[in-house]
Amino acid sequence: xxxxxxxxxxxxxxxxxxxxxxxxxxxxxxxxxxxxxxxxxxxxxxxxxxxxxxxxxxxxxxxxxxxxxxxxxxxxxxxxxxxxxxxxxxxxxxxxxxxxxxxxxxxxxxxxxxxxxxxxxxxxxxxxxxxxxxxxxxxxxxxxxxxxxxxxxxxxxxxxxxxxxxxxxxxxxxxxxxxxxxxxxxxxxxxxxxxxxxxxxxxxxxxxxxxxxxxxxxxxxxxxxxxxxxxxxxxxxxxxxxxxxxxxxxxxxxxxxxxxxxxxxxxxxxxxxxxxxxxxxxxxxxxxxxxxxxxxxxxxxxxxxxxxxxxxxxxxxxxxxxxxxxxxxxxxxxxxxxxxxxxxxxxxxxxxxxxxxxxxxxxxxxxxxxxxxxxxxxxxxxxxxxxx
Numbered sequence: 001x002x003x004x005x006x007x008x009x010x011x012x013x014x015x016x017x018x019x020x021x022x023x024x025x026x027x028x029x030x031x032x033x034x035x036x037x038x039x040x041x042x043x044x045x046x047x048x049x050x051x052x053x054x055x056x057x058x059x060x061x062x063x064x065x066x067x068x069x070x071x072x073x074x075x076x077x078x079x080x081x082x083x084x085x086x087x088x089x090x091x092x093x094x095x096x097x098x099x100x101x102x103x104x105x106x107x108x109x110x111x112x113x114x115x116x117x118x119x120x121x122x123x124x125x126x127x128x129x130x131x132x133x134x135x136x137x138x139x140x141x142x143x144x145x146x147x148x149x150x151x152x153x154x155x156x157x158x159x160x161x162x163x164x165x166x167x168x169x170x171x172x173x174x175x176x177x178x179x180x181x182x183x184x185x186x187x188x189x190x191x192x193x194x195x196x197x198x199x200x201x202x203x204x205x206x207x208x209x210x211x212x213x214x215x216x217x218x219x220x221x222x223x224x225x226x227x228x229x230x231x232x233x234x235x236x237x238x239x240x241x242x243x244x245x246x247x248x249x250x251x252x253x254x255x256x257x258x259x260x261x262x263x264x265x266x267x268x269x270x271x272x273x274x275x276x277x278x279x280x281x282x283x284x285x286x287x288x289x290x291x292x293x294x295x296x297x298x299x300x301x302x303x304x305x306x307x308x309x310x311x312x313x314x315x316x317x318x319x320x321x322x323x324x325x326x327x328x329x330x331x332x333x334x335x336x337x338x339x340x341x342x343x344x345x346x347x348x349x350x351x352x353x354x355x356x357x358x359x360x361x362x363x364x365x366x367x368x369x370x371x372x373x374x375x376x377x378x379x380x381x382x383x384x385x386x387x388x
Contacts, residue, residue: 028198064327097134139205229292286355294363
């Protein structure tokens with residue numbers, strides 16, 4: 001029998017009493033299949049952008065490096081990541097969104113009919129994420145984080161390069177924001193090409209992320225004390241855990257997406273438990289707690305002078321550069337730390353401890369080590385050697 005036309009298929013979907021959401025998902029599957037066919041043989045170039053835009057990079061590289069260069073914006077960046085991850089986690093539990101790679105298989109089984117051309121979604125080693133799909137964390141968190149990086153870059157250029165003029169030249173604004181837009185679109189395209197998200201999940205994530213960014217930019221976050229950090233971390237964990245238990249009490253499984261991933265992933269080695277909801281919760285609560293403890297430890301070690309500076313010690317430029325390099329090295333080795341996934345509870349606890357320790361090291365330890373190294377090997381020494 002010849003395949004039905006697209007309009008006939010659409011009519012058949014409605015005749016089978018599929019909901020509007022299922023129809024939107026089916027149209028999304030068509031787009032995912034089209035992108036996968038278009039990028040066939042070249043998909044690795046696009047998949048790399050999913051790695052660059054991984055929200056975990058915020059905690060392990062963007063925050064350590066930016067905090068070393070600007071305490072104020074580093075703190076703001078981490079708050080953006082923590083609140084973005086937390087809101088994304090809670091929305092995923094509430095919205096219960098499927099991912100294309102398992103939904104395509106379920107739809108094919110439900111519509112077991114050769115005359116019904118269900119789009120085929122290919123799976124790759126990066127495809128099988130275990131959290132729910134709606135909204136997209138990459139679109140929600142990475143877009144907002146990269147926005148902050150662009151804003152900081154423009155402010156630093158205005159202050160240090162074009163300090164005699166009011167602002168950077170318009171061409172600099174255009175280049176940076178255009179680069180951001182292109183990179184952000186590539187991240188979103190990579191999520192579709194992987195079969196990890198539907199288009200409406202990407203759009204929803206972008207809207208939520210930028211709305212949260214504009215809200216957080218209105219608040220000053222540099223004067224918060226350690227007690228407030230501890231309370232905030234506890235409240236975020238408590239509220240998320242209450243939602244988790246409420247879902248269970250209503251008779252639903254909050255870890256349903258993990259079960260789906262294990263069931264429908266073509267290769268069990270591709271299942272990424274570090275994308276599970278509870279791992280995300282451990283990561284964000286640990287990072288926020290670690291930032292507060294790190295600021296408190298730094299101020300305690302440096303005395304009343306820096307406490308009056310409200311977490312803004314004015315380190316020399318060479319110390320900041322060395323701090324940024326050390327933070328990048330710290331990230332490199334922290335990324336290589338292997339955490340066994342069995343037993344699963346120990347895996348979540350270890351993730352919490354890991355993401356608590358890294359901010360403490362970045363905030364309290366790295367600047368002191370950088371100050372020591374800079375005093376022993378001044379950067380001016382390298383510049384003199386370069387001139388020779």
